[in-house]
Amino acid sequence: MPETEPLLVSSPxxxxxxxxxxxxNKRRVSAVRSVDPSQxxxxxxxxxxxxxxxxxxxxxIMLVLMCLLGFGSYxxxxxxxxxxxxxxxxxxxSTSEFMSLYSWYSWPNVxxxxxxxxxxxxxxxxxxxxxxxxxxxxFGQLVxxxxxxxxxxxxxxxxxxxxxxxxxxxxxxxNTYAVTWFKGKELNMVxxxxxxxxxxxxxxxxxxxxxxxxxxxxxxxxxxxxxxxxALFFAAATCVMTLICALLLGFFDHRANRILRLDEGKTAExxxxxxxKDFGLAFWMLCIxxxxxxxxxxxxxxxxxxxxxxxxxxxKSNALAVNGIVYxxxxxxxxxxxxxVDRVGRNITWVIIAIVVTMGCHATMAFTFLNPxxxxxxxxxxxxxxxxxxxxxxxxxxxxxxxGTAYGIMQAIxxxxxxxxxxxxxxxVDNNGYLILEVFFLGWLALALVAAVLLYLIDSGRGLNLNLxxxxxAQMVEELEREERAKEEALGDYAxxxxxxxxxxxxxxxxxxxxxxxxxxxxxYNIYTSALVRRSLLQ
Amino acid sequence: MSNELHMEVxxxxxxxxxxxxxxxxxxxxxxxVRADGQDDSIHYLWSSIxxxxxxVVRTELSSQLQIDWTALLSNESANSITFSxxxxxxxxxxxxxxWEYNDPKDTGNIHTARSNISxxxxxxxxxxxxxxxxxxxxxxxxxxxxxxxxxxxxxxQFLLEAYGTDSRSEALPHLLYTSDSMQCQLKLDSFPTKYRxxxxxxxxxMVKVKEPNEYMTLEEHQSIDDEYTPGIFKAxxxxxGGQNNSGYMSWKPVCYAGPHxxxxxxxxxxxxxxxQGVVRIPINSIAxxxxxxxxxxxxxxxxxxxxxxxxxxxxxxxxxDWNAVIGYGLPPRDQLSMLVIAxxxxxxxxxxALFLLGGIYVGCKRxxxxxxxxxxx
Numbered sequence: 060m061p062e063t064e065p066l067l068v069s070s071p072x073x074x075x076x077x078x079x080x081x082x083x084n085k086r087r088v089s090a091v092r093s094v095d096p097s098q099x100x101x102x103x104x105x106x107x108x109x110x111x112x113x114x115x116x117x118x119x120i121m122l123v124l125m126c127l128l129g130f131g132s133y134x135x136x137x138x139x140x141x142x143x144x145x146x147x148x149x150x151x152x153s154t155s156e157f158m159s160l161y162s163w164y165s166w167p168n169v170x171x172x173x174x175x176x177x178x179x180x181x182x183x184x185x186x187x188x189x190x191x192x193x194x195x196x197x198f199g200q201l202v203x204x205x206x207x208x209x210x211x212x213x214x215x216x217x218x219x220x221x222x223x224x225x226x227x228x229x230x231x232x233x234n235t236y237a238v239t240w241f242k243g244k245e246l247n248m249v250x251x252x253x254x255x256x257x258x259x260x261x262x263x264x265x266x267x268x269x270x271x272x273x274x275x276x277x278x279x280x281x282x283x284x285x286x287x288x289x290a291l292f293f294a295a296a297t298c299v300m301t302l303i304c305a306l307l308l309g310f311f312d313h314r315a316n317r318i319l320r321l322d323e324g325k326t327a328e329x330x331x332x333x334x335x336k337d338f339g340l341a342f343w344m345l346c347i348x349x350x351x352x353x354x355x356x357x358x359x360x361x362x363x364x365x366x367x368x369x370x371x372x373x374x375k376s377n378a379l380a381v382n383g384i385v386y387x388x389x390x391x392x393x394x395x396x397x398x399x400v401d402r403v404g405r406n407i408t409w410v411i412i413a414i415v416v417t418m419g420c421h422a423t424m425a426f427t428f429l430n431p432x433x434x435x436x437x438x439x440x441x442x443x444x445x446x447x448x449x450x451x452x453x454x455x456x457x458x459x460x461x462x463g464t465a466y467g468i469m470q471a472i473x474x475x476x477x478x479x480x481x482x483x484x485x486x487x488v489d490n491n492g493y494l495i496l497e498v499f500f501l502g503w504l505a506l507a508l509v510a511a512v513l514l515y516l517i518d519s520g521r522g523l524n525l526n527l528x529x530x531x532x533a534q535m536v537e538e539l540e541r542e543e544r545a546k547e548e549a550l551g552d553y554a555x556x557x558x559x560x561x562x563x564x565x566x567x568x569x570x571x572x573x574x575x576x577x578x579x580x581x582x583x584y585n586i587y588t589s590a591l592v593r594r595s596l597l598q
Numbered sequence: 599m600s601n602e603l604h605m606e607v608x609x610x611x612x613x614x615x616x617x618x619x620x621x622x623x624x625x626x627x628x629x630x631v632r633a634d635g636q637d638d639s640i641h642y643l644w645s646s647i648x649x650x651x652x653x654v655v656r657t658e659l660s661s662q663l664q665i666d667w668t669a670l671l672s673n674e675s676a677n678s679i680t681f682s683x684x685x686x687x688x689x690x691x692x693x694x695x696x697w698e699y700n701d702p703k704d705t706g707n708i709h710t711a712r713s714n715i716s717x718x719x720x721x722x723x724x725x726x727x728x729x730x731x732x733x734x735x736x737x738x739x740x741x742x743x744x745x746x747x748x749x750x751x752x753x754x755q756f757l758l759e760a761y762g763t764d765s766r767s768e769a770l771p772h773l774l775y776t777s778d779s780m781q782c783q784l785k786l787d788s789f790p791t792k793y794r795x796x797x798x799x800x801x802x803x804m805v806k807v808k809e810p811n812e813y814m815t816l817e818e819h820q821s822i823d824d825e826y827t828p829g830i831f832k833a834x835x836x837x838x839g840g841q842n843n844s845g846y847m848s849w850k851p852v853c854y855a856g857p858h859x860x861x862x863x864x865x866x867x868x869x870x871x872x873x874q875g876v877v878r879i880p881i882n883s884i885a886x887x888x889x890x891x892x893x894x895x896x897x898x899x900x901x902x903x904x905x906x907x908x909x910x911x912x913x914x915x916x917x918x919d920w921n922a923v924i925g926y927g928l929p930p931r932d933q934l935s936m937l938v939i940a941x942x943x944x945x946x947x948x949x950x951a952l953f954l955l956g957g958i959y960v961g962c963k964r965x966x967x968x969x970x971x972x973x974x975x
Contacts, residue, residue: 144908148909151862152862154861370824418945488829489828489860492823492828494824494825494938498941499941501942502944502945505944509948509949512952512953512956520963
């Protein structure tokens with residue numbers, strides 16, 4: 060499927076614009092344009108500022124499309140959370156049944172986090188892949204809404220399953236598009252913007268779905284599950300927008316490819332599942348931290364609205380606003396904290412701090428009546444801190460060529476944990492209430508803390524240097540470079556192989572990981588945006 | 599703590615007065631439950647003679663209940679219920695009115711609904727015979743008071759349970775009961791409604807002998823603990839006040855729209871302000887029979903309404919029940935369960951211990967390392 064190949068170039072002499080010269084197994088790795096595209100003359104209106112693929116205005120249009128691409132899936136992802144009360148009442152489901160709507164989203168991604176990016180690379184290609192995933196998202200949401208309208212809860216669950224199948228992979232596609240178009244120019248900003256738009260989508264959902272639901276009730280004179288179904292159909296409009304964006308992106312991308320005569324890159328490495336057996340204890344500690352920390356964040360946010368309403372007497376809109384704060388803060392704080400962790404080093408220390416602070420936030424909400432606004436804001440910061448400090452650490456304990464698998468496993472375990480715990484949380488609330496739920500989360504955080512402390516001990520014991528300061532790391536890098544030079548001199552022609560021994564920074568490892576999941580990143584891709592990568596990648 | 603319970607129905611009442619139906623096919627029902635403590639007895643009297651009323655009296659151990667049945671059932675019932683020795687403390691709670699209000703704007707509030715309102719005067723209702731079950735092994739008894747209304751066999755029911763031990767009810771809201779209290783459930787089942795958006799509200803009255811500087815209070819107690827009643831972080835305590843002797847009625851602001859009391863069926867109960875001042879005590883009630891009208895009495899009334907915005911009104915399920923605890927002493931406060939304390943202790947203790955041990959380990963290791971491998975240049 061040559062048309063699905065991206066517009067990436069490694070050698071200026073190749074031209075496969077319209078002749079289908081690309082073979083299906085072609086892959087992309089780097090994005091370097093062959094000619095200065097803006098210098099290319101295009102006759103007719105195609106050459107105007109808006110339509111010329113090389114001009115900034117056209118790229119800006121693409122940026123808008125990319126941002127809107129993710130909006131739909133984020134908007135609809137949290138539909139259940141925004142309408143929790145109404146949904147439970149209209150469909151007469153228990154809290155645990157309600158939470159299963161989130162599990163049905165998470166379950167497919169226990170596996171798909173391995174394959175989503177890979178399929179994008181090897182089977183569909185970016186353009187068709189994006190459209191396919193957008194279709195999954197749209198159909199998923201339509202089935203979900205239909206299920207509500209017909210009062211068939213199982214149909215709603217099926218819809219969430221379909222929706223989840225597309226949702227996570229769509230995020231990968233979005234990043235890939237960003238890289239192909241903005242690499243070497245405004246990529247950092249684009250990643251930041253995409254995340255912000257995603258958060259805006261999530262927040263908009265939290266604030267809009269309630270009024271939309273009420274409006275549907277008034278305008279169509281419906282109530283119960285029919286009112287809910289119609290409201291969800293309205294939410295599906297955002298997924299239609301996603302599909303339109305996917306189609307437009309595919310069209311423009313293809314067009315740019317044709318006009319600018321772009322070439323292909325080289326093959327990326329595949330993930331080997333057998334690498335798993337070589338992973339060390341430190342890695343499994345990181346997995347435990349990862350899963351036990353995130354289950355204390357996301358399932359909590361899923362149940363947050365009701366908690367703030369019933370314990371703190373918040374109105375629905377206030378409860379939604381407080382619930383959304385973690386997302387908003389993480390959008391702003393992630394790049395800043397990522398920057399900070401990069402400058403200071405000492406990843407494990409930051410992880411431990413993040414866990415302890417999060418415990419404090421949960422304890423505050425569990426044992427006091429202090430306004431949860433404060434606790435949720437701090438939790439947003441500690442969550443961002445953990446995300447920035449934890450994920451790069453994997454790169455220090457896992458060999459370079461196994462990184463993709465390692466991240467895949469970690470992501471899978473995390474998704475598995477989130478799916479199971481989301482169900483458990485629902486039944487905990489039903490049977491034991493919110494205090495026990497908070498204590499349950501505190502228990503998970505305590506486990507994360509134990510794992511983090513053990514990781515620190517393993518690190519000190521085995522000299523893995525995970526917790527080096529930035530200065531210490533720089534010294535280590537220098538030392539390795541010295542060794543490398545010595546080897547280079549000794550080995551002569553074999554010097555190239557020394558590349559494998561090159562010391563790695565946080566963002567280098569992250570880039571390696573991202574590139575394996577399908578997001579192609581340039582060498583200069585940096586830490587600030589990497590911390591911003593969407594839920595599908597870094598959670 | 600376990601107290602022995604003594605239960606009797608219509609004590610010392612003659613057959614023709616109590617065992618047979620009245621002319622309007624209603625029955626006279628009075629239950630006497632006595633819980634003996636170390637040096638005092640708590641008497642609970644619960645009766646449908648007139649307005650359904652709880653009378654809680656604390657007496658010395660030997661004190662006997664004396665009822666003048668003829669007077670009690672007449673229009674001159676004052677002081678027809680007495681004790682052989684002067685009681686130490688007494689208070690009564692009477693259910694006076696069941697309000698039905700129309701709430702077309704779906705506010706869930708009887709004051710802001712501002713629409714039609716009607717009432718059932720509970721003292722004029724006629725009640726079926728008591729359904730009385732005593733289980734002396736479990737040291738508990740239950741008494742239900744039923745009133746059938748409407749064509750669909752709709753009913754208004756009060757279900758009382760007395761226990762000799764401290765425990766919690768099995769169903770939500772899992773209220774804490776003690777041997778110093780009784781549990782009361784109000785149940786409306788298939789009750790006929792008059793309006794399109796009917797909701798119900800209940801008026802109750804608390805009465806006791808006036809004491810200087812002791813006033814009845816209504817307190818909303820906030821708790822961090824909702825483990826017994828998920829999602830409900832408040833308890834309402836309607837207390838008779840008083841330093842040494844006090845009684846209370848307490849409940850959680852929740853009622854249920856279905857008999858299984860699932861979380862999906864829970865509805866909010868709204869409590870309105872305490873009304874003081876001139877309060878009429880129903881002449882037909884054991885509150886009047888005990889307190890009479892001679893003494894200086896303090897009485898207050900209180901309204902609570904059932905249901906909240908968006909719950910589909912009473913007719914959505916045609917069912918409602920609400921639970922409260924009435925007792926002598928101070929209202930029970932929920933305590934953190936052992937589970938919570940255990941998890942928190944482990945959660946804080948284990949990582950701290952690890953920190954400490956790990957710190958020592960790492961410290962030792964560094965010291966040993968320095969000694970074993972001196973620096974080489």
